[in-house]
Amino acid sequence: MPSTTRDRLRGTLDILILRTLTWGPRHGYAIGRWLEETAGPGLTIEEGSLYPSLYRMEQRHWISSEWGRSELGREAKFYKLTAAGRKQLKAETAEWQAFIAMISRVLVPE
Amino acid sequence: MPSTTRDRLRGTLDILILRTLTWGPRHGYAIGRWLEETAGPGLTIEEGSLYPSLYRMEQRHWISSEWGRSELGREAKFYKLTAAGRKQLKAETAEWQAFIAMISRVLVPE
DNA sequence: CAGGTTACCTCGACAAGCGAGGTAACCTGT
DNA sequence: ACAGGTTACCTCGCTTGTCGAGGTAACCTG
Numbered sequence: 277m278p279s280t281t282r283d284r285l286r287g288t289l290d291i292l293i294l295r296t297l298t299w300g301p302r303h304g305y306a307i308g309r310w311l312e313e314t315a316g317p318g319l320t321i322e323e324g325s326l327y328p329s330l331y332r333m334e335q336r337h338w339i340s341s342e343w344g345r346s347e348l349g350r351e352a353k354f355y356k357l358t359a360a361g362r363k364q365l366k367a368e369t370a371e372w373q374a375f376i377a378m379i380s381r382v383l384v385p386e
Numbered sequence: 387m388p389s390t391t392r393d394r395l396r397g398t399l400d401i402l403i404l405r406t407l408t409w410g411p412r413h414g415y416a417i418g419r420w421l422e423e424t425a426g427p428g429l430t431i432e433e434g435s436l437y438p439s440l441y442r443m444e445q446r447h448w449i450s451s452e453w454g455r456s457e458l459g460r461e462a463k464f465y466k467l468t469a470a471g472r473k474q475l476k477a478e479t480a481e482w483q484a485f486i487a488m489i490s491r492v493l494v495p496e
Numbered sequence: 497c498a499g500g501t502t503a504c505c506t507c508g509a510c511a512a513g514c515g516a517g518g519t520a521a522c523c524t525g526t
Numbered sequence: 527a528c529a530g531g532t533t534a535c536c537t538c539g540c541t542t543g544t545c546g547a548g549g550t551a552a553c554c555t556g
Contacts, residue, residue, distance in 0.1 A: 281485065318484055322513070322514055323515095329512085351520090395543085400543095433503095433504085437506085507548080507549105513540105521534085524530090
């Protein structure tokens with residue numbers, strides 16, 4: 277909700293989606309649902325961010341997609357991690373941890 | 387250096403600068419130096435980000451500026467926190483912590 | 497007096513996230 | 527039968543922060 281949350285999501289949304297897919301293939305809509313549920317209140321995954329992100333990552337070959345049927349019998353595009361995606365996730369997770377370490381050093385020094 | 391670090395800085399740079407100013411007034415250039423030193427290697431504060439950020443925050447009355455002389459005797463614009471800035475810092479720090487808690491819940495569940 | 501540092505500023509490019517718009521299939525309640 | 531809600535996808539233009547490259551000027555050192 278605060279506009280800064282939107283900004284902070286930048287550079288983080290991709291990694292969240294990748295992480296979601298380590299639990300197995302999921303379609304876009306389900307990814308959004310799962311993320312909001314897991315992250316807890318305060319995080320909303322807008323579809324205007326979600327689908328472009330999925331598209332982007334497929335272009336980069338971090339994920340691959342396949343049409344199928346959702347649990348409710350509807351057409352849905354299922355995404356799964358590629359080897360490159362797994363590697364990317366690992367690298368970005370390390371970067372993320374290094375990043376919050378840096379920020380924490382400034383925010384709560386000593 | 388990684389492009390994602392640049393993205394992650396979005397929504398974080400302001401709070402870093404505000405935090406810097408809790409140690410007392412500083413001029414822009416010194417803020418950049420201090421931040422890089424405190425955060426440690428991996429974070430660079432580009433002047434093309436720094437000065438616009440200072441400008442922005444002054445517009446929002448989170449900080450106020452005054453021309454003076456640096457330690458080296460040069461002209462420099464010194465910034466200091468306003469009451470609103472202090473409030474903003476507090477709020478955003480709380481948001482930041484809530485945010486990393488959310489992300490962590492996704493990244494390392496259980 | 498050349499070169500480096502300190503200290504400031506500006507401008508355009510880039511890109512992610514958002515909001516609002518849309519489509520279509522399906523289910524439920526009346 | 528049909529209205530309304532949900533599932534599930536997509537697209538487009540806007541906004542906004544960061545970056546890189548450009549510039550100015552004062553000062554110090556060799």
